[in-house]
Amino acid sequence: MSTTIAALALASTMGTAIVVQDQAPLRAAPRDAAHQQTVLWQGDMLEVRGERLDYLQVWDHRRERGGYIRASEVRRVQLADAQAPELLHLLRFVRDTPGQESLAIGLAAAYVQAAPAQALAGADGAQAMDALGTAAERLARRASVATAPAPGSAAPSTSATARATLLSGHLEVANGYGVKFVTYETQGRMQVCYDGEAFRRVMAMAQASAEQRARAALALTRPDCANPDLTPVERTQLLDWQAQVLDQVDTAVLPGYQRNRIHVRRASVWSALAFQQARKDPASTTTVAHATRALTEFSSVAAGELTDADKSDYNDAAMRISAVRWALVPASPAVPAGKPNRPMVVLQPGAPGQTCVLLVDAKNTADQPLARRCTYGVVWPASVSLSREGNALALAVQPLEGWREMWLLRKTPEGWVVDVLPPAAATPETGYVEFAGWVPGGQRVLVAREARAQGRYRRTFEVLQIDGLNTEHQSGDVAALPMFQRWQDPAWKRHSLSLR
DSSP, X not given: OHHHHHHHTTOOTTOEXXXXXXXEEEESSSSTTXXXXXXXXXTOEEEEEEEETTEEEEEETTTTEEEEEEGGGEEEEOOSGGGHHHHHHHHHHHTTOTTOHHHHHHHHHHXXXXXXXXXXXXXXXXXXXXXXXXXXXXXXXXXHSOOOBOTTOSSBOHHHHHHHHHHHHHHHHHHHTTOOEEEEEETTEEEEEEOOHHHHHHHHOTTOOHHHHHHHHHHHTOGGGSOTTOOHHHHHHHXXXXXXXXXXXXXXXXXXXXXXXXXXXXXXXXXXXXXXXXXXXXXXXXXXXXXXXXXXXXXXXXXGGOOGGGHHHHHHHHHHHHHHGGGGSOOOOSSOTTOTTSOEEEEEEOSTTOEEEEXXXXXXXXXXXXXXXXXXXXXXXXXXXXXXXXXXXXXXXXXXXXXXXXXXXXEETTEEEEEEEOSSSSSOOEEEEEEEEEETTTTEEXXXXXXXXXXXXXXXXXXXXXXXXXXXXXXXXXXXXXXXXXXXXXXXXXXOSTXX
C-alpha cells in the first residue's frame, strides 16, 4: 500500500478521487467519443488535477497515465485529518457488501493516509484494519471459485468470462495497494488466500475489540489456506502459532455464534497438533494433552447456537477429533487374561518412518506372523478389537491429518488377510471409519463412517459382511438399524462422536 499512498501524498490541493464504478473509462479528452486510455475499477485512486465540463482531469499514479473521467464515476475526497471520520464511515458502509471489496480496500487506503497517528493506533484504526482484512479475504474467496465451463461447451460462458474480467480488475486494484495474496494448488484447483497482514495488525492492537480479534484469528487460521507443501516440522510450527493466535481471543465476551466458531477452530487445530505429535509417539503425554484439549474445545460448542454456515466446520471438527480420539483411550493388555491362544497385534518398526502391524498367536510369532502390513500412518493400538469367534480383528490406522481408516484383519480358508476400509471411496479430505461392534456368529461387523469428500458430506452406519466386506444394511440414522441397537459395542457408544 505504501507506493500508492506515497504518490498520493504529493497530490495537488484539488484533492483525490476514488473510482466507485467498475469499468470506468479513462479518456484522452473530456468527451464520450474521445479515445479510451484504459479501464478503471472500483477502488482505484486518482489525483485530481483539473475540471472540464462534467469530467475530471486526473492522474493515475499506479499506471503512470493521465486522462479524463466522468465526475459521476468517482467520489472526491481530501486526504486530510478532517475527512478521516467520513472515510471511515464510508468504509463501514461497504466493508460487508459483496462485490465491493476493491472499493473497501481503496477507502481503507485513503483512511490510512488521512487519519492522524493517534486515530490509527486506536479503536478507529482497528476498525479500518478489520475492514481491510475482511474485504481482502472475501476477495480471495471470490478468486478461489473456479470459472466453470458452460454446459456442453469447452469454453467459459460469456457471463463467466465477464465475472473473471471483473475479478481480475478488483485483484489488480488490491495488488496496487500492496495487498498480497498467495495461491496454492489443492485437489486439482487453485486456492487463493489473503496473506493476513491487516489481521495480524488487528491482533497486535490493544484497542481491537474481542469480535475484531475473533474475526482476525479465524481468518489467520483457515485450514484451507495452509500451504499443502509444508514439511511435518513446518506444519507443526504453523499449528503451534495458530493455537497461540486463537488463545488470544477472549471468548467470554463474544456472542454465542462467534464463540462457537472459535471453539470449533481451536478443536480442529488441537486435533491436528495431536496427530503431528502422534507421528512421533502416539502414547506420549503431549499427544494425550493435545487430544484432550481438542475434545474440551469441541465440548464447549453450544450446538443450539450454530449458524447454518457453521455446521460444516462443526462436522469437520468432529471428524478431525474422531480421527485422533484413540489417543484418549489407554491401550488394553496385548494378551487378554486367560486367553493366551487368541490372535493379537504386535507393532514393529519397518522402513524409516514406517510402522508394521503383525498378527500373531501362540503358534505364530513375530518371525512368522499370521498377517503383516506396514504403514506410514499412525497406528492406534488401543483401538484393537477381536471378534468373539476370533476370526476377525479391527484396528484404527490414521495415515493423514483428519483421515482415519479401519483395518479389518480376517481369517479366510487361505489364511489371514488385511483389508483397508477408507471413510469414503474418494480422494482423502476429512473423515473416519470406525468399528462399532461385532454381530454374533462371526459373519458381520458394525461400522460407522463420516466423511467429506469431493465437496459432499455424509455420515452412515453400516452392517458389513466380514467375508467380502459387502454392505448388507446402511442408514444415516443409527436407530433405523436393529443390529446396531442390539449389538453395538458399549465402548464405541461411549466414546464415538458419530452419535452427536
